[in-house]
Amino acid sequence: MPRDIPVGNGSLLVCFDREYAIRDLYFPHVGQENHMGGRRSRLGLWVGGRFTWVGPGWEVELRYETDTLVTRVRLFHRELGILLVCRDAVDFHENIYLREITVENMLPEEREVRLFFVQDFSISGNSVGDTAAFDPESGGVVHYKGARYFLANAWVSGTVLPSTPWDRRRRQVGKGLGATPRTASSPETPSPRVRLIR
Secondary structure: OOOEEEEEOOOOEEEEOOOOOEEEEEEEEOOEEEOOOOOOEEEEEEEOOEEEEOOOOOEEEEEEOOOOOOEEEEEEEOOOOEEEEEEEEEOOOOOOEEEEEEEEEOOOOOEEEEEEEEOOOOHHHOOOOOEEEEEOOOOEEEEEEOOEEEEEOOEEOOEEOOOOHHHHHHOOOOOOOOOOHHHHOOOOOOOOEEEEOO
16 A cells, blocks of 8 residues: 655655554565554644544644655644644664654643654564563663564653653553553653643
8 A cells, every 4th residue: 555755764664644653664675574564653642631643633734844855744633722743754874763743832821732652563574472661771662573673762852751660650562552542631641741832
């Protein structure tokens, strides 16, 4: 199936669908070893006690920065008054995928926003034996099977997210788990938090 706005470097290729979910992740060769297998790794947002996945209800504009292989994705939720501007790239020399998200509050009041990132890998082309573990050194989650390892992590304003023992217990890792609408709507659910002031 064709994918929108792919980014890659010749050995790592990341492909998105039209709702900005990662659907394909090829490594170590473009076209071989799809570690997503069409599954959806997606982005969710909690604001004002409401949770939504990016998808239906969002205005999605998928583009590239001029003359680059860096994406410029605008995600606008009119009802929530939130604009996300996302930039995705794969490093030219290293097999590293990066995403930068700028959150803009379109309403006049101060609000807290939480972002949720869910990875649903199918490492080496199937999900049997996929494992994930918290890495205390990086503060991220390592997904692995056999010789393939993928580190997922997040930073807010240049600092690694806190990794307290409480934070680690609250992380849900595994197939079909992660931030669900039920857990995401809870104020106790840890996630990247951004305080928005307009």
